[in-house]
Amino acid sequence: MSIARAERLVNLVLCLLSTRQYLTADRIRTIVPGYPEDANPEAFYRMFERDKAELRDLGIPLETGRNNPFDAAEGYRIARRDYELGDIDLEPDEAAAVALAVRLWDSPELTGAAEVALLKLRAAGVDVDQAAPAVVEPRVRTSEPAFATLLAAVQTGRVVTFDYRRPVPAEVRTRTVEPWGVVSWRGRWYLVGHDRDRRAARCFRLSRIVGDAKAVGKPGVVQAPQGEDLLGYVKGIEDDSGQGTLARLWVAKGQAQGLRRRARVVGADVVDGIEGDLLEIELNLPESAAGWIAGFGADVEVLEPEILRKSVYERLLGALAAAEGRAS
DSSP states (O other): OOHHHHHHHHHHHHHHHSBSSOBOHHHHHHHSTTSOTTSOHHHHHHHHHHHHHHHHHTTOOOEEEOSSTTOSSOEEEOOHHHHSOOOOOOOHHHHHHHHHHHHHHOOHHHHHHHHHHHHHHHHTTOOBOTTOOOOOOSOOOOSOTTHHHHHHHHHHTOEEEEEEEETTTTEEEEEEEEEEEEEEETTEEEEEEEETTTTEEEEEEGGGEEEEEEEESOTTOOOOOTTOOHHHHHHHHSOOTTTTEEEEEEEETTOOHHHHTTSEEEEEEEETTEEEEEEEEEESSGGGGHHHHHTTGGGEEEEEOHHHHHHHHHHHHHHHHHHHHHHO
């Protein structure tokens, strides 16, 4: 099915589901986006008949009827009682999976289009049900600029190239990767695939990609290995050994009071001529605390564990690069 036709069918369902009135074909033509305004009546009716058949094949119940006995033509609507699912009993793990899916795949873009469609219905005098269901578009919301390009490359089997920043040693290198999949773990997005430069499987944290990723070559070139546990691979690389461990920090004298309230002083030291204290703090997930600790800037230096030290350093590098970009 073409994208234009799929969008038209979505608009048609939204229109018929959002009103209690029967809408005639002529009225639907003027309200629902996707039907050409310059098409002759015969072409429109053929298109509309195909759309009705498509909806019925999809199991969407179309009702036909008249709003009053004096109407010249029959109209159409979708009864919510027949369209909506009944009560569903989910196990706790199933409910958690559904909740997570809603959080990941919610996007305002199609909701905006739905609001426009509803506005046109109201403007045309159609009684729109205010309790119309929310529209969800299958598009993951993420702040990583490279996400869309990488996901598209996975779906089309294309090779990708991008500049990748390593925190230790601090350097940026161009990588050429055959992408297998994009996965999320512990609040971060990762690309897993075959690194052509290293000739081995690797995972790349999307937050470390500098600039835009680019898809190169022909589609269908990349074939992901069957049965590969991509999430397990990411977990193996991003070691969990820091969980439930003690973090040791150097904190400048009189600084980072918020951190001091949660830690205990175990010694003193001088760093770059600045006096400070050695602190220990319990962290269940050291890496997840990196953003909080990095916010203290030069007043705090992580000594261990190494995963936390690298994560804080990475964030400081990112803040420096962003500041230099604004200055230029």
